Amino acid sequence: MASKNLILSPEELSDIKAWLPSQEQADAIFNEGKPMRKVLVTGGTGLVGRHLQEIMPDATYVSSKDADLTDYDSAWGLFHGKDIDTVVHLAARVGGIQANIDNQVQFYEDNIRINTNVVSAARECAIPNLIAMLSTCIYPNDFCEDQYPINELDLEEGPPAESNYGYGVAKRAMYSHIKLCREKLRFNYSCLIPCNLYGKYDNFDLQTCHYVPALLKRIIQAKQQGLKKIVLWGTGEPLRQFMYAGDLAKFIKICVSHEICQDLNVATPEIKSIREIAEIALKACDAQDLEIEWDTSKPDGQFRKDVTARQLEVVFPSMMYELLEYGLRDVYMYLMENEND
Ligand code: NAP
Numbered sequence: 001m002a003s004k005n006l007i008l009s010p011e012e013l014s015d016i017k018a019w020l021p022s023q024e025q026a027d028a029i030f031n032e033g034k035p036m037r038k039v040l041v042t043g044g045t046g047l048v049g050r051h052l053q054e055i056m057p058d059a060t061y062v063s064s065k066d067a068d069l070t071d072y073d074s075a076w077g078l079f080h081g082k083d084i085d086t087v088v089h090l091a092a093r094v095g096g097i098q099a100n101i102d103n104q105v106q107f108y109e110d111n112i113r114i115n116t117n118v119v120s121a122a123r124e125c126a127i128p129n130l131i132a133m134l135s136t137c138i139y140p141n142d143f144c145e146d147q148y149p150i151n152e153l154d155l156e157e158g159p160p161a162e163s164n165y166g167y168g169v170a171k172r173a174m175y176s177h178i179k180l181c182r183e184k185l186r187f188n189y190s191c192l193i194p195c196n197l198y199g200k201y202d203n204f205d206l207q208t209c210h211y212v213p214a215l216l217k218r219i220i221q222a223k224q225q226g227l228k229k230i231v232l233w234g235t236g237e238p239l240r241q242f243m244y245a246g247d248l249a250k251f252i253k254i255c256v257s258h259e260i261c262q263d264l265n266v267a268t269p270e271i272k273s274i275r276e277i278a279e280i281a282l283k284a285c286d287a288q289d290l291e292i293e294w295d296t297s298k299p300d301g302q303f304r305k306d307v308t309a310r311q312l313e314v315v316f317p318s319m320m321y322e323l324l325e326y327g328l329r330d331v332y333m334y335l336m337e338n339e340n341d
Contacts, residue, residue, distance in 0.1 A: 037129070037256060038083050042069060042118060043090030048133070050201035051249035052088070056256070059088070070110055075117035079125040086256055087122045089115075089132040093167075094203075096210045097233075097301045100164040108166030115174035119189070123181055130189040131255055134175055136196070136241070136267065136307050137161065138168040149271070149308040152193065152263055161302045175263070188261040192252065195267035195307060198327065199245030200334040212242055215278060216332060219285045229291035233298035236275030241306050243268045244327035251312075251319065260315055265307040268321040274300075277324065284328035 043049050044061025053061055067074040069091050079087070093110040100107055115132070122130050139150050140158030147154065155175065160168025174191070181187040198212035206214055218230045243266070251266050272280070275292075282288050312319060322330075 037086045039086045039088060039256060040078065040082070040084045041088040041090060042078075043092060046090060046094070047197060047199050047201050047203070047245050048090050048248055048252075051199055051246045052090075052252060054246070055249055056253050060084075064091070069117055070113040072117045072121065075121040076124065079121050079127055082125075084127055086129040086131070087118065087127055088252055088256065089118050089122075089130060091118070092133070095167075095208050096214070097163055097299055099208045100167055101299065104166035106166075107164070108170050111167055111170035112173055115170060116177065119174060119177045119181065122189075123185065123187060128188055129256075129259075129261070130178070130181075130187070131252060132174055132178060132189070132191050134171045134191045134193045134263075135167075136193055136265065136305050137164050137302065138171045138175075138193075139305055139307065141302050141305075148304060149306045150265075151308050152265055152311055155193075161305075163299065163301050179263075182261070188259070190255075190261045191263045192248070192255070193263065193265045193307065194248050195241035195243050195265075195305075197245045197248060198242055198331060200331055201245070202331070204335070211240070211274065212277070212281070212328070212331075215281050216285065216328070216335060219281060219287050219290060220332075220335060222290055223285070223287055227290075229293050231293045231295050232274075232278060233295055234274065234300035235296050236273060236278065236292075236294050238274050238300050238302065239271055239304040239306055240274060240277065241267045241271055242277060242324055242327075244322040244330075247321050251316070254316060258316075262311075262315060264312045264315065265309050266312060267307045267309045268324075269309070270321070270324055271306045272324065280325050281328050281332075284325055285332045 039056065039059035041049055041052060041059050041061045044053065045063035049061055062078060067078045069075050091114055093107055095107070119130065138160045139155060141161035142158055143150065159165070160172065178189045178191055181189045196210065202213040203209045204213045204217050206217060215232065222230045248266055254260065278292050282290055
C-alpha cells in the first residue's frame with residue numbers, strides 16, 4: 001500500500017510548526033509548576049524510567065528486584081505506610097513483535113497482574129495521584145483511513161491488534177480500572193498513551209527488542225563486520241511514530257508537577273514508514289552505503305496506529321519533540337561510547 005498520502009500534508013505540518021514554542025518557552029513550562037511531590041516510580045530501571053531518573057532525581061525508582069509486582073502483597077508493601085503521594089506506574093512486561101506473538105498468554109497474565117496489583121494497592125493505601133502508561137498499540141486495528149490519526153475517544157472502538165492482543169487487553173483493563181477509580185472514587189488517576197519509543201537505555205537484545213534498537217544494532221554490527229547489506233523484517237511499508245523516550249519523561253514530569261490528570265496520547269507529529277525510518281537511521285549512523293533487504297516472510301505488525309496529540313497540545317501547548325534524525329544520532333553515539341558495557 002502506498003504511504004505517501006497518509007503522511008502529514010504540508011498544511012498540517014505548518015499547522016504543527018505554528019504551535020511549536022521557542023526553546024525558552026518550553027523550558028519555562030518544564031521548570032515551573034508546584035514543588036515536586038513525593039513520587040514513587042515503578043519500572044524505574046527501564047527505558048522510560050532511566051530517562052526520568054535524569055530529570056526527576058528525587059523520586060524513588062523501583063524495579064522487579066525491589067518488588068515483584070505480579071504479587072499483590074509485594075505491590076502493597078511498596079506503598080503501605082510510605083511517604084508517597086504520587087505513583088508513576090511504568091512497570092510492564094514489554095517486548096518486540098515476535099516476543100508478543102510467541103508469548104501472548106504470558107504477556108497478558110504478567111501485565112494484568114502487575115497493573116491490577118499496582119492500581120489496587122495504590123488505591124487501598126490511599127495514594128491520591130497515579131499516572132500509568134498505556135501504549136498506542138492497544139488502539140483498535142481496523143479503522144478506515146479517514147479515522148487516522150486516532151484520538152483518545154477511539155480507544156474502545158474495537159479489539160487491539162492480534163499481534164499484541166495479550167499485552168493490549170491487559171493495558172485496556174488498566175485503562176478501565178483507572179477510569180473507575182477517577183470517576184467513582186475521585187482519585188487523581190490517569191493514563192498516558194505513548195507512541196513507540198526509543199532511547200539510550202533501550203533493550204538492545206536482538207532476540208527480544210523493538211524495531212529501532214534492532215535496526216541500530218544491525219547497522220552497527222554490519223559496519224563492524226564490513227557487510228554490504230542488512231536484512232530487516234517485513235515490507236517496510238507500515239507507518240510508525242517513534243518518540244524519544246526522554247520526551248515522554250519530560251511530559252511525565254510536567255504531568256506530576258502541574259497536576260494534570262487526563263488520559264492523553266503522547267506522540268510526535270513525525271509519522272514515517274518503517275522504510276523511511278531505516279533510511280534516517282542509516283544516515284544517523286554514517287552508514288548510507290549499506291543496502292537494506294526486506295524479508296517479507298516476517299510479520300509487519302499493524303499497518304498503522306498513528307495517533308493525534310492535539311488534546312495534549314491543548315493542555316500543554318509548549319510540548320517539544322526531538323526530531324527522529326537527531327534522537328537516533330544520540331542513541332547511536334551513546335552505543336558507540338558504551339560499546340563495551
Ligand atoms: P522496559 O524498558 O521494558 O522496562 C520495564 C520495567 O518494568 C523495568 O524496570 C522492569 O524491572 C519492570 N518490571 C517488569 N516486570 C516487573 C515485575 N514483575 N515487577 C516489577 N517490575 C517489573 O519498559 P519501558 O520501555 O521503559 O516502558 C515503560 C512503560 O511505557 C511500560 O508500561 C510500557 O508498556 C509503556 N510503553 C512503552 C513503549 C516502548 O516503545 N518502549 C511504547 C509505549 C508504551 P527489571 O529491570 O527489574 O526487569
